[in-house]
Amino acid sequence: MDPVTALRQVAFELERSGAPTYRVRAFRRAAQVVRDLPEAELHRRIADGSLEALPGIGPATASVVAQAASGQQPDYLARLLADAPRPARGPLRAALRGDCHSHSDWSDGGSPPEEMAQAAQALGHEWLALTDHSPRLQVANGLSAERLEAQLQLISGLNRELAPFRILTGIEVDILEDGSLDQSDDLLGQLDMVVASVHSKLRMPADEMTVRMVAAASSPHVGVLGHGTGRMIYGRGRPESAFDPVAVFTACRDNGVAVEINCRPERQDPPERLLRIAAEIGCMFAIDTDAHAPGQLDWLDNGCERAVQAGIGPDRVINTRSAEQLTVRLTSSGEEAR
Numbered sequence: 001m002d003p004v005t006a007l008r009q010v011a012f013e014l015e016r017s018g019a020p021t022y023r024v025r026a027f028r029r030a031a032q033v034v035r036d037l038p039e040a041e042l043h044r045r046i047a048d049g050s051l052e053a054l055p056g057i058g059p060a061t062a063s064v065v066a067q068a069a070s071g072q073q074p075d076y077l078a079r080l081l082a083d084a085p086r087p088a089r090g091p092l093r094a095a096l097r098g099d100c101h102s103h104s105d106w107s108d109g110g111s112p113p114e115e116m117a118q119a120a121q122a123l124g125h126e127w128l129a130l131t132d133h134s135p136r137l138q139v140a141n142g143l144s145a146e147r148l149e150a151q152l153q154l155i156s157g158l159n160r161e162l163a164p165f166r167i168l169t170g171i172e173v174d175i176l177e178d179g180s181l182d183q184s185d186d187l188l189g190q191l192d193m194v195v196a197s198v199h200s201k202l203r204m205p206a207d208e209m210t211v212r213m214v215a216a217a218s219s220p221h222v223g224v225l226g227h228g229t230g231r232m233i234y235g236r237g238r239p240e241s242a243f244d245p246v247a248v249f250t251a252c253r254d255n256g257v258a259v260e261i262n263c264r265p266e267r268q269d270p271p272e273r274l275l276r277i278a279a280e281i282g283c284m285f286a287i288d289t290d291a292h293a294p295g296q297l298d299w300l301d302n303g304c305e306r307a308v309q310a311g312i313g314p315d316r317v318i319n320t321r322s323a324e325q326l327t328v329r330l331t332s333s334g335e336e337a338r
């Protein structure tokens, strides 16, 4: 086993099991250090036991490197794999071809776009939408227009290297208090995937929140309504935002906006009661991990289970589509346009 792959796989498994970023960072950093090391020096250091003299390599990462280089599965990795067996994939999970909502280290994620894409590819995805935050979300290092344009450049290069896998360009754009979106129409119109989410003033009165969310769902740029209620079910928790679900989900249906089934363990949003209303109204859905690290891209199962419980089949889930099907938009005359 290649030592860099082994270190990244340890990180992936830690992230998948929900480990905090600081526990994972050592392994991702060590992977970079080893990747940048000349092969001969790596072997010399393994042989003379001086790996730990390198900055960023400690006892745990050194033993993963040494065991991987000698052709063994590192003990640390074996333990993680034994602790977190893979559930059998149900038919809905098996039908998913990508993920509409993810973050990189350009905003508040832990890894660069390339590593997110490689992890998605390894999971069997055909595509991954990279949807970093918008400017107003400063706590999450939201991207200015200039930084988003720079990211688009980077992604077009990565897509040449990774083809046929495709990174869909995107954004998780804040829905501002008046229902407008936190990025220019011009830029939003260039993106493959726009997820619109409420991140501020979550406790506004229900009638105002309804107007705010209906306005966002009516934007021609929005493809997905992200984590609808904003609830947090772990830790200190956060109550659901109040809004009229029939009005909001009807606006989603009428504007071709998919309602997100957010898979993050602490969100699991929307709750079942609202999911059933959206299903009855006839909405489309996006089952999204909202991953902030590569291993979190494997969190689709709980969203699939919740969709099945609410009677939502693969034909109602946009992640079952190919990248081409997702990015071709219909013009008013019914002709296909980019």
Ligand SMILES: [Zn+2]
Pocket (backbone or CB within 6 Å): 172, 197, 199, 226, 227
């Ligand atoms: Zn969000």
Ligand SMILES: [Zn+2]
Pocket (backbone or CB within 6 Å): 101, 102, 103, 172, 290
């Ligand atoms: Zn997000």
